[in-house]
């Protein structure tokens with residue numbers, strides 16, 4: 001009997017799935033384009049690197065790798081609980097916070113359900129929904145950000161989950177505490193709201209008016225799940241650690257579907273140490289605040305339009321075909337990120353001052369703007 005094509009055997013959602021496209025690694029660019037000294041401002045990574053305390057903790061634990069990690073993550077959960085004023089039973093750890101976004105969908109969403117999220121938001125949301133075979137309801141953006149009234153109107157009896165990235169990736173927009181509270185008041189209690197706060201720490205440091213911290217809503221709105229990560233402000237993207245804070249019953253459901261030992265032992269100790277490294281976090285926030293200002297001013301002065309950002313990147317209108325500019329920048333040894341659905345925008349991660357200056361200069365050269 002002849003073998004059927006494996007893609008015909010895959011479930012429908014997976015068959016038509018297009019994989020998540022990560023930012024191009026520096027080594028790949030240097031190999032493909034024959035350039036040296038390339039810089040990557042494409043994946044919102046921390047330009048200062050990981051906390052030295054996290055690196056030391058990893059080093060100190062290298063002799064224990066024959067052992068399984070502490071699956072209950074006692075120490076890290078207690079540290080996080082203390083930091084956020086919640087109980088350890090409210091915390092679920094993940095292999096990066098993207099793991100938790102997926103677990104939330106697996107717990108609450110079946111193929112007959114709908115998941116609501118915004119246009120120009122995190123590209124992983126539609127992938128997660130489609131893999132389950134459920135329906136994505138993409139709500140048109142307003143000023144490149146979430147239109148909460150329209151998102152509320154898109155909720156119906158089949159809606160099980162809403163994903164909100166705040167600050168939003170890839171546009172950098174943010175929602176105020178007042179606007180979100182009004183939204184939560186109007187969302188029916190059968191709908192889970194995942195507040196994806198991967199960039200929380202960056203916006204927090206900017207002193208923005210009415211800036212939202214979703215942790216404060218967990219008691220009042222038990223259908224809220226907050227996700228945070230060690231990948232961005234804590235500089236640990238490579239080790240994969242993130243967490244969700246939720247109602248304890250929700251945390252227990254999330255734990256049922258996670259793989260055992262989904263956070264490795266080095267990630268646990270690195271995250272613990274990073275949480276205690278206040279100097280590295282505040283340095284990161286400070287460098288980001290200055291870098292955001294440098295990029296925004298530099299790009300605006302040269303005639304580009306920058307969407308105001310509360311994160312560690314800017315989304316910039318390059319006023320011409322962004323795919324061509326992206327290619328031109330690669331040839332200059334600068335990796336940025338195209339933005340799905342926005343043909344004239346590029347997303348640029350805030351780097352160190354000299355990296356920011358280099359991307360501004362390269363962008364001018366490639367677009368012949370001076």
Ligand SMILES: *Cc1c(COP(=O)(O)O)cnc(C)c1O
Pocket residue numbers: 044095096097098099122165168169196198228229230231232237240241242
């Ligand atoms: C980077 C990012 C995440 C988290 O990524 P992990 O590395 O898996 O923690 C989550 N949401 C958004 C919007 C992001 O940009």
